[in-house]
Amino acid sequence: MHDGKSPDEVTISVGPQHPALKEPESFSLTLAGEKIMASSVRLGYNHRGIEKAAEDKTYVQALYLIERICGICSHAHATCFIQAVEEIAALDVPKRALYIRTLVAELERIHSHLLWLGVAGHEIGFDTLLMYTWRDREIVMDVLASLTGNRVNYGINTLGGVRRDVSQEQKEEILKAVDVLEERTRYYIEVASQEVTLIERLSGVGVMSHEDALRLGAVGPTARASSVDRDVRRDDPYAAYGELTFKVVTSDKNDVYGRTLVRVGELMESYGMIRQLVKNMPDGPVTVKAPRKIPAGEAFSRYEAPRGENVHYVKANGTEKPERVKVRAPTLANVQAVSHMLKDRYLADLPIVIAAIDPCFSCTDRMIGVSDMEGGPKRVMTWQELRSYSIEWHRARGIDFSALNGRFGVREKR
Amino acid sequence: MTDTSEEKTVQDQLQGRFPYLAQHIRVARQRRIFADVPAANLAEVFDCAVRQMGFSMLCTITGLDLAESLGVIYHLARTSGVVLSLSTSVDRQAPVIESVTQYFPAADAYEREMVDLLGFEVRGLAPGQRYPLPDSWPKGQFPLRKDWQPSMLEKDEGKNA
Numbered sequence: 001m002h003d004g005k006s007p008d009e010v011t012i013s014v015g016p017q018h019p020a021l022k023e024p025e026s027f028s029l030t031l032a033g034e035k036i037m038a039s040s041v042r043l044g045y046n047h048r049g050i051e052k053a054a055e056d057k058t059y060v061q062a063l064y065l066i067e068r069i070c071g072i073c074s075h076a077h078a079t080c081f082i083q084a085v086e087e088i089a090a091l092d093v094p095k096r097a098l099y100i101r102t103l104v105a106e107l108e109r110i111h112s113h114l115l116w117l118g119v120a121g122h123e124i125g126f127d128t129l130l131m132y133t134w135r136d137r138e139i140v141m142d143v144l145a146s147l148t149g150n151r152v153n154y155g156i157n158t159l160g161g162v163r164r165d166v167s168q169e170q171k172e173e174i175l176k177a178v179d180v181l182e183e184r185t186r187y188y189i190e191v192a193s194q195e196v197t198l199i200e201r202l203s204g205v206g207v208m209s210h211e212d213a214l215r216l217g218a219v220g221p222t223a224r225a226s227s228v229d230r231d232v233r234r235d236d237p238y239a240a241y242g243e244l245t246f247k248v249v250t251s252d253k254n255d256v257y258g259r260t261l262v263r264v265g266e267l268m269e270s271y272g273m274i275r276q277l278v279k280n281m282p283d284g285p286v287t288v289k290a291p292r293k294i295p296a297g298e299a300f301s302r303y304e305a306p307r308g309e310n311v312h313y314v315k316a317n318g319t320e321k322p323e324r325v326k327v328r329a330p331t332l333a334n335v336q337a338v339s340h341m342l343k344d345r346y347l348a349d350l351p352i353v354i355a356a357i358d359p360c361f362s363c364t365d366r367m368i369g370v371s372d373m374e375g376g377p378k379r380v381m382t383w384q385e386l387r388s389y390s391i392e393w394h395r396a397r398g399i400d401f402s403a404l405n406g407r408f409g410v411r412e413k414r
Numbered sequence: 415m416t417d418t419s420e421e422k423t424v425q426d427q428l429q430g431r432f433p434y435l436a437q438h439i440r441v442a443r444q445r446r447i448f449a450d451v452p453a454a455n456l457a458e459v460f461d462c463a464v465r466q467m468g469f470s471m472l473c474t475i476t477g478l479d480l481a482e483s484l485g486v487i488y489h490l491a492r493t494s495g496v497v498l499s500l501s502t503s504v505d506r507q508a509p510v511i512e513s514v515t516q517y518f519p520a521a522d523a524y525e526r527e528m529v530d531l532l533g534f535e536v537r538g539l540a541p542g543q544r545y546p547l548p549d550s551w552p553k554g555q556f557p558l559r560k561d562w563q564p565s566m567l568e569k570d571e572g573k574n575a
Contacts, residue, residue: 236497
């Protein structure tokens, strides 16, 4: 016996260059045959010292730094931070600015969820879904670029409001885009609720019970797909959310299929919110003059990012630079849940289970070292090979998307 | 008119239960309560908040360098949206805190961060992978302390070379 494992158990390292999650991370998996017996996770490979660096920047400089914590939900971090600073400074941010912030926030959620849906399709071998959702995602990316000047890292926020106003033409452009996206999302909902191959592939995979989701502190769609009815936008409203009508989408399926339903459901809610924001956007200025020095104080800010609750704590000391900035991104809260979901599951489900908590997936090469526990030679698999293995493994068991990849979309109207 | 808000109720309950907290609880705004708790009493206040007062979510744990001491803030939330931030401070020379992983398994990552970045000792934290600094990070260097400078790292690397 070695490390308490039976001789036929092997340990596999997945990562650290593993872009299924925002930060590179390393999973160590103990396998018996194809079953995952245990897993542990090592994080921190992408720790850039942003909290420390922020202490050496003015509040406005720190805002730009903090926007770069994440490429997918940059607005989530920038807004979470700046609303804490504005609270300490007791700034009365104009309502129109809050509406524009919220508008960008929901557009960001749409791009993030569509991106995720494509990634999920890709990981299970349903590449037509990837092509369709990413094509549709371009519509929202164009809107974001038109509103803010950028496709990512929008830079719309500033201390005391937003940097750009929204014109009447842009409002019309947004409403037109939302109509198209809503129609497309209806189609995806139809696919998700009727396509047997998709339902079979995602059901019962990455299971996390309601009790476990609560116990492990899971957040966002990952938690809501286990019937955890929590959403900061409703429970602790910020920006303009207190003035919007929307539903918090949940599912009792407790698996990757449930997480898919929650995300497509949230897309529909976002379209509704955007229409309300455009229709009810009050007139007036978009910024209020802010002091360079922020009085001593502290604030705790929460934000429902596409992947779940994002929190920032800011402490000010009366100077133009923050005393302390603390960030907790939603992925950190969901990492424990991933380890739990992988236990007793098959290696072939690893790509989709990991991908199911997070929409960010870069296309760089990823290496998987397979080592045998007796210290034999190390075998290396690329992420691509693991993905192919996963698709073949399920194909051999009757779940095959290849025919579907050809015919999916025949009913498409556009 | 008497204040019957949820925040005021929480403040009254805490003060009633723990008289030493009088004058140390601040309702910053709607849904935000900050309480300064003596380190020796933190465990009982924390337990009461989590087990009896419905603060069932741990948003995160913040560590602070307060010059003379090191600070810790536990940000606890209720499903109603009210956040109770319990803060305390410990001796800089022996910054020992108790783990809260028996209440919240997800606190594991937050507590490891306190160990790596500020040099806390967390009693009751199970052995495991460090987070977030690399395994080769020099001992005794805690980058979120105010007296830490990147040049200290370079000096240390030079020594090891």
